[in-house]
Amino acid sequence: MRQGHGRPAIYGNHPTGMNGPRKVHIKSFGCQMNVYDSHRMADTLAPEGFAETAAPEDADLVILNTCHIREKAAEKVYSELGRIRVLKQAAAREGRRVVIAVAGCVAQAEGEEIIRRAPAVDLVVGPQSYHRLPALLARVARGEAVVDTEFPVEDKFDVLAPPSRAATRARGVSAFVTVQEGCDKFCTFCVVPYTRGAEVSRPVAQVVAEVARLADAGVREVTLIGQNVNAYHGDGPDGRPWTLGRLLERIAEVPGIARLRYTTSHPCDMEASLIAAHRELPSLMPYLHLPVQSGSDRVLAAMNRRHTRADYLDTIARMQAARPDIAFSSDFIVGFPGEREQDFDTTLALVDEIGYASAFSFKYSPRPGTPAAEMAEQVPDALKSERLYRLQAAIDRNQAAFNARCLGHSFDVLFEKPGRHPGQLVGRSPYLQPVQVMAAPSMIGEIATVTITEISANSLFGTLLAPRARAQTAMLAEIGG
Ligand code: SF4
DSSP: OOOSTTOOHHHHSOTTOOOSOEEEEEEEOSSHHHHHHHHHHHHHHGGGTEEEOSOGGGOSEEEEEEOOSSTTHHHHHHHHHHHHHHHHHHHHHTTOOOEEEEEHHHHHHHTHHHHHHOTTOOEEEOGGGGGGHHHHHHHHHTTOOEEEOOOOSSOHHHHSOOOOHHHHHHTOSEEEEEOEEOOSOOOTTOOHHHHTOSOEEOOHHHHHHHHHHHHHTTOOEEEEEOTTGGGOOOBOTTSSBOOHHHHHHHHTTSTTOOEEEEEOOOGGGOOHHHHHHHHHOTTBOSEEEOOOBOSOHHHHHHTTOSOOHHHHHHHHHHHHHHOTTOEEEEEEEESOTTOOHHHHHHHHHHHHHHTOSEEEEEEOOOOTTSGGGGOSOOOOHHHHHHHHHHHHHHHHHHHHHHHHHHTTOEEEEEEEEEOSSTTEEEEEOTTOOEEEEEOOGGGTTOEEEEEEEEEOSSOEEEEEEEEOOOSOOOOOGGGOO
């Protein structure tokens, strides 16, 4: 049931007891999927009279959209809730009611425990129930403390309000679109299969319609996202499940969309149609985040990653054959239970062998309820820190080498926003590097060829070669990792 059209009681008689527009502050933690979900929550609340605010002290409704991936995630949420409770108390002294909601994976995992430990919280809502927010807030307005962590039968994407043109424009020229949620892989360190549930894919037509709406509002680049995005198997218009490769082919036809990306991928799901899409679609950027987690077969098996180091390298080789200028990024976990020095050495060697353009690395930390948390041979924290330091040095070295190879080359940059200095714009290279260029503000949303003249640790600097608004030039093969 869509509550928005009927304006439930909360919004005629809203929880703050004040008239006029309400304000919602949504704080997103964690991954891009949470950023996307936060946007969709804001879109669902907009027809109910809620405008977004960046200032929590101005808000009538504060939503913490939480992430369970990092260490002590729940504890961090409780300490953030302590800060917001102070705002709620200050507002109450002024006769204003502030509603506090906790969403996201910590909400899903902790459920009622959140309200027990933090009674200032009015609403706990899991990721599958965001379309019910108006109805849930109406119950809060009636004085209930509400917990909804169900996996409802209705498809939330059928019900969630689409963004307005104005909201889409305000969010910039690059947008995320969730195409898949959940995971069936059950890596032994990961909570996602428990917090986000089994894999579900959105139908092709629904995704294409959303991308077309974004393009119509000026979006030039779309990143398809999912916890395990390349396991996508949404219903196609022919009534059969489509792969991510076929979906990308279809989306590449949407007028106005110049760049496509997708994340996060599992190495086992890099199937033939997806690799073919990299060969055939110029708008599919030559940059792939392909988490490996470890370079050791022993550790990969203990992680239940379902592939070996050789399988991973074979996938990398097939991607390079399809798209010679492709570069890679990855995620790594160091200090997984049972990781020995020789395992760690194979991870370091893999970093150098692939020459990642970028990578994220973390110390293993146990997540309650996951198999790895119960494993013997937990690695001491000091050793994890020491390995992380060495791994990050290897990653930084490879990233610096990749950036150095860009110097003097030209490639297409999508301009996103004003840069740090007057007259400067910042855009993204095909490899997601920020590129600072002196260019007119009217070029925001344009793609132009830029020659890289200088590099720093985190940015590239360049000059416009030949402004043009076209999809994508062929990249210089030698840049790819
Ligand atoms: S594939 Fe990714 S989301 Fe799924 S269990 Fe493994 S790490 Fe978690």
